[in-house]
Amino acid sequence: MKTIVTISGGGIIGNYISSKLHNHNIDSLVIEKLSKSNQVKENIRTLTLNQASKKLLDEIGVNVNYAEIKKIFVNDGEGSGKINFSSDEIGSDNLSYVVFFNDLQQALQQKTLERTIFENEIKKIISGEPSKNSEVTLSNNQSILTKFVAGCDGRNSKVAKIGKFKEINNSYNQTAATFTVTVNNLEETSAYQIFSEKGIFAIMPAPKSSGKLTHTVVWSIDNKRLKDADIESYVIDNINYFESKLGTKIKIFSKILSFNLINHHYQSYVSDSMVLIGDAAHSIHPLAGQGINLGFADAQVFCEEIIRGFERSHEPDQKLVLKKYEIKRRSLNLVMLKSMDLFVNTFNSNNLYTKLIRNIGLSSVNKINFLKRLFINHAAGNNKI
C-alpha cells in the first residue's frame, strides 16, 4: 500500500488533517487503535472551540450542534477579583462555541471512513532517505510506503515513542471532573469560571438537542484536596459552594468523567519523516479551553505547508515542509503552555501576597479596555501570539 501521509490516530485532529488534505487531492491513510463502534459514547465531555477552529471546520463542511458563548465571567472565589469578557468588546457575535466531543469526533470520522484502518496501530517506521518513501509496518504486519508519518495519536503518542522524541512533562497534581447539568438561573449564552480553594470550576452552556440538560461543567480539583475521597463524592459534597457563588441550583445530569491533568511538550516536533501534531505534541491544563484549539492551529499549518510543498513540486522537500511546520508552531505552543502554568500556579497559591496581587490584577485588567481586547482576541484565536 502507498500513501502520501500516514496519520497515526483517528481523533479530531487526525481526521481533520485527512479531510483537509483530501480536499486538496493529497492522499492520506488514518490508522486508529480503537474499533469504530468503541468511539460511539454518551455525550458528556465538551470542547470549547475558538473562532479560528470553528472556521476551519466550516471550511471542510463539518456542521454539528454548537452552543454559543457571548460573555465570560471570571471570579476569584476567595476574594473580590473579577473580570468579564463580552463579544461586543471585539465587535463580534460570539466569543466561542461549545460542542460535544463525541459529536465532533463522529462528524469528522464520517468524512474519513473510507481512508481509516481501525483496530490497528503502527509498530515500526523505517525512515527513507530524504525525498524517498518511509516504510511503516502496522500491528497486523501490513506495510505502507509513505512520505510523511503524522503522529496525531494523543498524549501517549506511539509515533513519539518510535521516533524517540524527547519529552518534558509535569503533573499538575490535579484531577478534572466533567459532567452535564441543569441550572435554573444562569444566562443562556454566558460561561462562568470560579477560581477557589475547592478547585477551578467552569460552567458553560451545552449544545441544544441534548434533552433537559442546559450546561456542562469542567472542574479541576487539587489531588491534595481530594485526599482519599473519590471524585464523585467530592463533586456531590462540594457543588453547593458554587451554587451559592453563582446564585443558581445545579443538578447533575450525567455520569461524572474524570481525567488526570498532566502537561507535556516535546523538545522537537520533527524527526526524519515523523511529525507530532495536537495532543501528541503537547497537552495543556483545560482551564483556558485551548487544547483542541492549539491542535487545530497545528493542523492548519501542517496542511498548509504540505499543500504549498505540492504546489511547488510533485516531490516536495520533506525536511523543509516539516521544519517550517515546527518553526511556526513549537514556540507559540510553548508560550501558551508556560502562560497556563503560571496561571494555574498563581491561582493555586495560598500565599496572602499572591492572593492580593491576583485580586488587584484581575480587577485592574477588567478596567483596561485594550488589555481586555487583547485577551479576548487571544482566546478567540484571532492573534497568532
Ligand SMILES: Cc1cc2nc3c(=O)[nH]c(=O)nc-3n(C[C@H](O)[C@H](O)[C@H](O)COP(=O)(O)OP(=O)(O)OC[C@H]3O[C@@H](n4cnc5c(N)ncnc54)[C@H](O)[C@@H]3O)c2cc1C
Ligand atoms: C477534562 C478535559 C476538558 C477539556 N476541555 C477542552 C476544551 O474545552 N477546549 C479545548 O480546546 N480542549 C479541551 N481539552 C483538550 C482536548 O480534549 C484535547 O486537546 C483534544 O482532544 C486533543 O485531540 P487530538 O486529536 O490531538 O488527540 P486525542 O483526542 O487524544 O485523539 C487521539 C486519537 O488517537 C488514537 N490513538 C491513541 N494511540 C494510538 C495508537 N498507538 N495508534 C493509533 N491510534 C491511536 C486514540 O484512540 C484517539 O482516537 C480538554 C481536555 C480534558 C481532559
